[in-house]
Amino acid sequence: MATWLTWYYKNCPSVIRGWRSSQNACIQFMKKGYSLHPEHFLNDVQKEKYNSGKMRFVPGPPSVIEAPLIIGFVGKNEQTGHPSQKPEAVFDKLLLMALNDGQIVFDPMAGSGTSGASARKNGFKAILCDNNENYISMIEKRLGITRINL
Numbered sequence: 001m002a003t004w005l006t007w008y009y010k011n012c013p014s015v016i017r018g019w020r021s022s023q024n025a026c027i028q029f030m031k032k033g034y035s036l037h038p039e040h041f042l043n044d045v046q047k048e049k050y051n052s053g054k055m056r057f058v059p060g061p062p063s064v065i066e067a068p069l070i071i072g073f074v075g076k077n078e079q080t081g082h083p084s085q086k087p088e089a090v091f092d093k094l095l096l097m098a099l100n101d102g103q104i105v106f107d108p109m110a111g112s113g114t115s116g117a118s119a120r121k122n123g124f125k126a127i128l129c130d131n132n133e134n135y136i137s138m139i140e141k142r143l144g145i146t147r148i149n150l
Contacts (some may be wrong), residue, residue: 012070017095020073029132032037033098035072035099036098037096037097037098037099038058038059039058040096040097041096041097042058042059046059078114078117080112080113080138080141080142081112081138082111082112082135083139084113085111085112086111086114087114088117088118088121090113091114091115091117091118092118092121092122094118094119094126095115095119095122096122099124101123102123102124102125103124104124104125104126104127105118105119105124105125105126105127106126106127107126107127107128107129108130109130110128110129110130110135110139111130111135111138111139112135112138112139112142113128113138113139113143115128116128116139116140116142117142117143120143126141
């Protein structure tokens with residue numbers, strides 16, 4: 001297990017009490033030897049150097065994501081009605097940091113399906129689950145899919 005990411009609530013009222021109270025950390029469970037994927041965050045010149053083995057220092061993914069975590073503040077076109085929906089912009093960066101091309105996202109508490117929408121947009125596959133029938137319907141509508149009951 002590793003904690004590796006902080007996101008910052010830029011306009012959070014608790015910012016006046018200090019930066020710490022306006023941030024969250026993400027915990028990632030990973031197997032030994034696994035690393036994040038900085039190649040997804042390189043510009044074209046850096047990608048060329050990286051791919052040819054000529055990059056002496058590979059910058060890591062950003063360690064702070066400045067994006068609101070509740071959809072009510074951004075992304076009105078993404079809103080599904082879920083009470084705690086997260087914006088795709090946050091999930092885009094999380095998935096790009098944690099996954100290599102073609103890997104699968106598993107979200108056992110998918111809520112409104114943001115992880116699935118982000119996975120689709122970034123070329124990943126996703127397995128989404130939830131125990132709330134209303135949320136499953138939101139996911140189906142949002143992604144234009146039909147559920148598979150096992």
